[in-house]
Amino acid sequence: MTNNENVTGDGNTAGHGSAVGGEKGTLVIGGRGKTGRRVVERLRRQGRPVRVGSRAGEPAFDWDEPAGWAAALAGTDRVYVTFQPDLSVPGAPDLIGALAEAAVAAGARRLVLLSGRGEEAARLCEERLKVPGAEWTVVRASWFNQNFDESLFVDSVRAGELALPVADAVEPFVDADDIADVVVAALTGDGHAGRTYELTGPRLLGLDEVAAELSKATGREIAYVPVSAGDYRGVLRENGLPEELVELFTVILDGRNAHLADGVRQVLGREPKDFADYARAAAASGAWDV
Secondary structure (H helix, E strand, O other): OOOOOOOOOOOOOOOOOOOOOOOOEEEEEOOOOOOHHHHHHHHHHOOOOEEEEOOOOOOOOOOOOHHHHHHHHOOEEEEEEOOOOOOOOOOHHHHHHHHHHHHHHHOOOEEEEEEEOOOHHHHHHHHHHOOOOOEEEEEEEOOEHHHHOOOOOHHHHHHOEEEEOOOOOEEOOEOHHHHHHHHHHHHHOOOOOOEEEEEOOOOOEEHHHHHHHHHHHHOOOOEEEEOOHHHHHHHHHHOOOOOOHHHHHHHHOOOOOOOOOOHHHHHHOOOOOOHHHHHHHHHHOOOOOO
């Protein structure tokens, strides 16, 4: 998905916290990703048993090794599903469907999928999640605020220049903490089965406005510099990033997502975090210190 949930890598821990009322555990696939690790933290704070699904875990979870899924699912009754590298890649719908079937067979019927807002390929994965017996919930998120301090654009912000090929795009950036709160509610609460929630922040922002907010938060100028798709492809290549990100910017940010949704309010009964509040907190944490 456009949010690169697992760009920080796979989880390298596995295990369970103390159970609440003897309940089974939750498998969090991609448990060190932007939302995954936040979901793990929240569940553990509640005293709920959690297993981090990753290639380095014990037992391991690897999307490319379906034979090992049963061991990772054993002892769990709910799963948070994030897909690496992206729901739009060929074969993703088949893997999501196979995982859903394996989960239900193992007794893990409550499934929550992190999906991408406005991504047609992701919709196919959503449909494949809905296997017989599954209590499914889909969480469609817009672009993460944390793309600016935890992954894609952190070096650009530190360098003071946000160069991207989307001059006129606006996006309702959403905070990963809000997403995690919604996911935990869907995993642990009632009334979310069969629901699809669209999550956005509280306002639309162009990248020039994003740069202005980052400038205020850091106390130094962060400039937004529109570049051509061809030039940006070269930048990605030089930095060892997939050139397919160009299509991500030119297709996903074509205006289809330029409207707000109320998923955060529906589930949590509060407003989502504003980008300015996120930027101030990230700056205070030292995320963009040079």
